[in-house]
Amino acid sequence: MGRPNPAITGTAIEGELGPGPHGPGAVPSNSARRSRRSRYAGRIFWWLIFLIGFLYFFLPLYGTLDFSLKSKPFGSAYTAILSDSGFVSSLGYSFVAGILTIIISILIIVPTAFWVRLKYPQLRPFIEFITLLPFVIPPVILVYGLLNTYNGKSLLPLGDSDTGLNVLLVAAYVVLSFPYMYRAVDTGLRAIDIQSLTEASQSLGAGWGRILWQVILPNLRTSLLSGAFLSLAIVVGEFTIATFMSRPAFAPYLNIVGDSKPYEQAALALVSFGITWLAMILIAVIGRNSRSQIKVTLG
Amino acid sequence: MAFLELTGVQKRFGEFAAVHNFDLAADAGEFVSFLGPSGCGKTTTLRMIAGFERPTAGKIVVNGADITDKAPNQRNVGMVFQSYALFPNMTVADNVGFGLKIRKRSKDQIKKRVGELLELIHLPDKASRYPWQLSGGQQQRVALARALAIEPQVLLLDEPLSALDAKIRVSLRNEIRAIQRQLGITTVYVTHDQEEALSLSDRIVVMSEGRVEQIGTPFEIYNFPSTGFVARFVGTLNVLSAKVIDPGAGTLEVAGQPIRAAKPISGGHAGGMITVALRPEIIQLGSRADLNNLSGIVDDVTFLGSIVRVRIKFTDGSGVISFDTFNNPHLAVPDRGTAITVSFPTEACLVLDQAEAAAAAAPEDLDAA
Numbered sequence: 001m002g003r004p005n006p007a008i009t010g011t012a013i014e015g016e017l018g019p020g021p022h023g024p025g026a027v028p029s030n031s032a033r034r035s036r037r038s039r040y041a042g043r044i045f046w047w048l049i050f051l052i053g054f055l056y057f058f059l060p061l062y063g064t065l066d067f068s069l070k071s072k073p074f075g076s077a078y079t080a081i082l083s084d085s086g087f088v089s090s091l092g093y094s095f096v097a098g099i100l101t102i103i104i105s106i107l108i109i110v111p112t113a114f115w116v117r118l119k120y121p122q123l124r125p126f127i128e129f130i131t132l133l134p135f136v137i138p139p140v141i142l143v144y145g146l147l148n149t150y151n152g153k154s155l156l157p158l159g160d161s162d163t164g165l166n167v168l169l170v171a172a173y174v175v176l177s178f179p180y181m182y183r184a185v186d187t188g189l190r191a192i193d194i195q196s197l198t199e200a201s202q203s204l205g206a207g208w209g210r211i212l213w214q215v216i217l218p219n220l221r222t223s224l225l226s227g228a229f230l231s232l233a234i235v236v237g238e239f240t241i242a243t244f245m246s247r248p249a250f251a252p253y254l255n256i257v258g259d260s261k262p263y264e265q266a267a268l269a270l271v272s273f274g275i276t277w278l279a280m281i282l283i284a285v286i287g288r289n290s291r292s293q294i295k296v297t298l299g
Numbered sequence: 300m301a302f303l304e305l306t307g308v309q310k311r312f313g314e315f316a317a318v319h320n321f322d323l324a325a326d327a328g329e330f331v332s333f334l335g336p337s338g339c340g341k342t343t344t345l346r347m348i349a350g351f352e353r354p355t356a357g358k359i360v361v362n363g364a365d366i367t368d369k370a371p372n373q374r375n376v377g378m379v380f381q382s383y384a385l386f387p388n389m390t391v392a393d394n395v396g397f398g399l400k401i402r403k404r405s406k407d408q409i410k411k412r413v414g415e416l417l418e419l420i421h422l423p424d425k426a427s428r429y430p431w432q433l434s435g436g437q438q439q440r441v442a443l444a445r446a447l448a449i450e451p452q453v454l455l456l457d458e459p460l461s462a463l464d465a466k467i468r469v470s471l472r473n474e475i476r477a478i479q480r481q482l483g484i485t486t487v488y489v490t491h492d493q494e495e496a497l498s499l500s501d502r503i504v505v506m507s508e509g510r511v512e513q514i515g516t517p518f519e520i521y522n523f524p525s526t527g528f529v530a531r532f533v534g535t536l537n538v539l540s541a542k543v544i545d546p547g548a549g550t551l552e553v554a555g556q557p558i559r560a561a562k563p564i565s566g567g568h569a570g571g572m573i574t575v576a577l578r579p580e581i582i583q584l585g586s587r588a589d590l591n592n593l594s595g596i597v598d599d600v601t602f603l604g605s606i607v608r609v610r611i612k613f614t615d616g617s618g619v620i621s622f623d624t625f626n627n628p629h630l631a632v633p634d635r636g637t638a639i640t641v642s643f644p645t646e647a648c649l650v651l652d653q654a655e656a657a658a659a660a661a662p663e664d665l666d667a668a
């Protein structure tokens with residue numbers, strides 16, 4: 001953000017170092033003065049943008065915090081939610097669902113995106129469209145479709161049992177994660193020369209499994225991390241599908257709490273926000289560590 | 300029997316035939332280059348040997364075994380790519396050891412072999428580096444070591460030096476050749492650089508538009524090109540149009556001056572026009588009674604380092620001819636505008652047929668090379 005605009009810096013250098021009409025030691029030329037002024041203007045502009053973005057992001061958080069602290073006695077909203085077993089269990093449920101979603105999504109998306117890029121590049125727009133469907137189909141439709149398809153009378157009556165519903169929920173979340181995961185992975189694949197890497201591996205005797213696991217996947221680390229972050233954030237905040245499947249997930253719990261205890265709901269929102277961030281940092285650290293671990297064991 | 304044999308190998312992409320009837324028999328330990336312009340099918344042929352492309356027709360045999368339908372990871376063929384294609388997530392040692400790990404060698408064995416190979420490519424201290432920490436030349440040497448680690452039956456290199464700068468290109472190509480000789484590994488080397496092909500190869504396959512034009516030693520290819528395409532593509536060439544005087548006697552006229560070819564002219568009749576090619580280094584300054592002589596005005600003098608190339612314009616405006624002379628400090632370089640005569644032996648006249656002549660005349664004649 002504070003990076004100087006190259007065009008502006010360029011003129012400034014020219015004004016200061018160029019062979020000015022007054023020779024060395026002369027007062028700064030007009031053009032130098034002008035460009036210095038425009039550089040300040042540019043800097044102020046960027047700070048303004050940054051400030052607006054910052055406020056947009058943090059004001060609601062601050063408002064929530066302020067509200068949550070209005071409960072009497074001070075901080076009681078926080079002690080109340082932390083002592084409520086529903087909080088831990090629902091957040092835990094959502095996190096487990098999130099982790100499963102990430103794993104399954106990676107297992108589906110990475111080989112697909114790899115194969116499409118390698119063998120059927122002309123299919124890429126089509127695959128991309130399919131992965132974008134969750135943006136087009138409202139969650140309500142998705143959940144009704146799933147519950148109807150897998151109802152008690154179907155061949156696979158997942159909708160009838162808790163376990164079945166859990167499976168359905170994760171399946172739905174996997175679909176929701178597709179747009180993020182596919183785009184992240186596809187961008188990551190573009191950054192590496194997968195054809196040459198694949199062929200080099202093959203000529204050395206590697207099969208498809210090894211190529212994917214030892215060559216492609218490790219080079220997608222950054223993409224997978226960003227895909228995983230987004231997926232986790234979406235799953236933890238997902239309300240509609242979890243509610244309609246009556247799963248004990250976090251967002252429905254948050255909603256129930258809000259009906260009767262507004263301070264607690266605000267506190268919950270903040271705490272869950274913090275925990276989600278922590279989880280993301282954790283994923284990042286794990287991702288980074290597994291790389292340094294490779295370095296250590298090999299080095 | 301030949302070690303690597305391609306028999307009637309063809310490759311079509313839909314309607315388009317990228318390779319037509321490719322035949323090659325390379326002996327064990329031989330260094331063969333595929334040389335040709337961009338798009339002539341060199342890479343496609345190489346990829347068929349590696350197994351990345353399936354031939355539309357034909358057979359590929361290595362050491363007596365038909366590998367035409369084998370998967371690339373079953374072939375034991377080493378491949379070096381123009382883009383290096385090192386695994387970015389692995390160290391140099393792990394890149395080189397990758398194939399050995401797949402072959403389930405023990406850790407100690409892998410370590411020992413990787414060490415040997417890093418010695419071979421003169422990078423023994425770079426084992427724990429990552430590819431991005433190496434220069435392009437170093438990366439390509441690691442790629443070579445990685446391909447050699449599995450002791451492949453055949454080593455394939457697809458323009459391995461074209462991403463490197465000129466100095467490294469020469470030193471690395473000598474290194475590749477030395478390693479290849481030392482290991483005695485049968486090698487196929489793809490390049491569009493004639494100098495590379497001429498200096499490295501035991502034999503060169505010159506290709507054009509998916510066809511083999513000529514297979515021969517560098518000496519044969521350069522001195523006895525069998526087609527106009529080869530004559531034009533390998534080395535530099537003067538292309539002159541000549542009027543046939545007596546086809547039986549091989550007498551011709553260039554810019555109104557009589558010359559003689561060593562052989563009768565098969566493709567021409569008296570009074571018709573044909574095309575003659577001449578290598579600039581075979582032409583010498585000064586007239587000689589026993590040779591063909593041509594006179595003109597010095598048009599341009601170009602220093603090319605060890606040689607000096609002089610271009611002569613015919614006075615009737617019908618074209619130019621260039622010749623090379625070795626550079627030395629005492630060389631009396633003719634001035635522009637002076638009239639001089641050059642001479643060359645009758646055998647030096649390569650008579651091109653009409654189609655070849657068209658191809659030969661089309662692109663740059665001399666100065667680009």
Ligand SMILES: Nc1ncnc2c1ncn2[C@@H]1O[C@H](COP(=O)(O)OP(=O)(O)OP(=O)(O)O)[C@@H](O)[C@H]1O
Pocket residue numbers: 312315317335336337338339340341342343344491
């Ligand atoms: N997968 C493919 N599908 C369709 N056409 C292809 C394919 N691969 C190669 N070709 C075509 O086959 C011809 C030969 O290609 P090839 O890559 O073998 O050329 P090359 O001799 O290696 O050229 P260069 O020196 O540019 O690498 C080209 O016209 C190319 O467009």
Ligand SMILES: [Mg+2]
Pocket residue numbers: 341342343457
């Ligand atoms: Mg090629």
